[in-house]
Amino acid sequence: MSGSALEPGFRYRLFGLTVLSEIEMPQLPAAPVGRVDLTISRTAIDHPRRREPGVVAEFGPAMQYLAWETVGAFRIRRADLIEVDPNAGVSDALVALPLLGSVMATLLHRRGLLVLHASAATLGGHGIALLGDKGAGKSTTAAALVAAGYALLSDDVVALAFTGGNRIEILPAYGQLKLWDKAVAGLAPLPLREQGQLHPAIAKSQYGLATGFSAEAAPLSRLYVLGRGDTAGVTMVEPGEGLAALLRYAYMARFGEAGFGPSMAAFFGRAAALASAGKVRILQVPEGVQRIGQAIAALEHDLDLRPAGELRANIGAM
Numbered sequence: 001m002s003g004s005a006l007e008p009g010f011r012y013r014l015f016g017l018t019v020l021s022e023i024e025m026p027q028l029p030a031a032p033v034g035r036v037d038l039t040i041s042r043t044a045i046d047h048p049r050r051r052e053p054g055v056v057a058e059f060g061p062a063m064q065y066l067a068w069e070t071v072g073a074f075r076i077r078r079a080d081l082i083e084v085d086p087n088a089g090v091s092d093a094l095v096a097l098p099l100l101g102s103v104m105a106t107l108l109h110r111r112g113l114l115v116l117h118a119s120a121a122t123l124g125g126h127g128i129a130l131l132g133d134k135g136a137g138k139s140t141t142a143a144a145l146v147a148a149g150y151a152l153l154s155d156d157v158v159a160l161a162f163t164g165g166n167r168i169e170i171l172p173a174y175g176q177l178k179l180w181d182k183a184v185a186g187l188a189p190l191p192l193r194e195q196g197q198l199h200p201a202i203a204k205s206q207y208g209l210a211t212g213f214s215a216e217a218a219p220l221s222r223l224y225v226l227g228r229g230d231t232a233g234v235t236m237v238e239p240g241e242g243l244a245a246l247l248r249y250a251y252m253a254r255f256g257e258a259g260f261g262p263s264m265a266a267f268f269g270r271a272a273a274l275a276s277a278g279k280v281r282i283l284q285v286p287e288g289v290q291r292i293g294q295a296i297a298a299l300e301h302d303l304d305l306r307p308a309g310e311l312r313a314n315i316g317a318m
Helices: 092-110 138-147 181-186 239-248 251-255 257-276 289-302
Strands: 010-014 017-021 038-042 055-059 064-068 072-078 081-086 114-123 126-131 151-164 167-170 176-179 192-199 202-209 218-229 233-236 280-286
Touching: 055 257, 064 092, 072 092, 081 092, 092 114, 092 151, 092 251, 092 257, 114 138, 114 218, 114 251, 114 257, 126 138, 126 151, 126 167, 138 151, 138 176, 138 181, 138 289, 151 176, 176 181, 181 202, 181 289, 218 239, 233 289, 239 257, 239 280, 251 257, 280 289
Parallel strands: 017 038, 038 081, 126 218, 218 280
Antiparallel strands: 010 017, 055 064, 064 072, 072 081, 114 126, 114 151, 151 167, 167 218, 176 202, 192 202, 233 280
């Protein structure tokens, strides 16, 4: 879809796309006037499940519908359009939570990207993703990397683009992290701006990065599955174990087989290739945020990087 200077809305850059949005999301980097790749439009959505309680996800070959009882409804009918129907009185800030999470992940999957529930950063030209269950420490470890002088690429939704040949890139999202308050206190110094609690029912808060975000895609080097242990370290995994991890942490897996739709075979093939190439490894993170610098050192060793230096030593010192 092409845009013009006369089109109203907010212009953002997100996952390599220029976005024209009727939903205001100031946490996103601004984009200049020009071609638009994705439009986010407010419109009435008439769907038979519109008033169902809880979360509703309905996926078909031509349309994906998601709704949250407390937020509103979202619909994807084209790869360049997300339709949004917020509930009365719901702020753009609240709409942005599912919009930048499950809805955007669904749109990116439809556009042919491999989407993971993960955090990602770039270290000395190496793009890495951190995978794990809820509470595994993905965002905290990503924040520690920023504190050590590296750059965030994405938090929560990670999109891999297969750009031809053997090149795979992690696309940049925006400079925001969702963190526990105790993690922020233990990771000082961090260039953060607190943006408020995610939701009254969610203990984490949103923090915008003043610096430490990379707006450039980074070539994928590793996919680390986070584990806990007494010591930090990186271990290789067998291809079968790596494939199982990628299937487990695929963002669309939360919606079952219907979430993948006709792209299931393509996702499986790409995930198998990543696992066979040794891209998937386990990163063991010691308990306690004051010891997370040891995990950063293990990453640097695995990537054959020079340590970030004194910045890493400051992690947990304040």
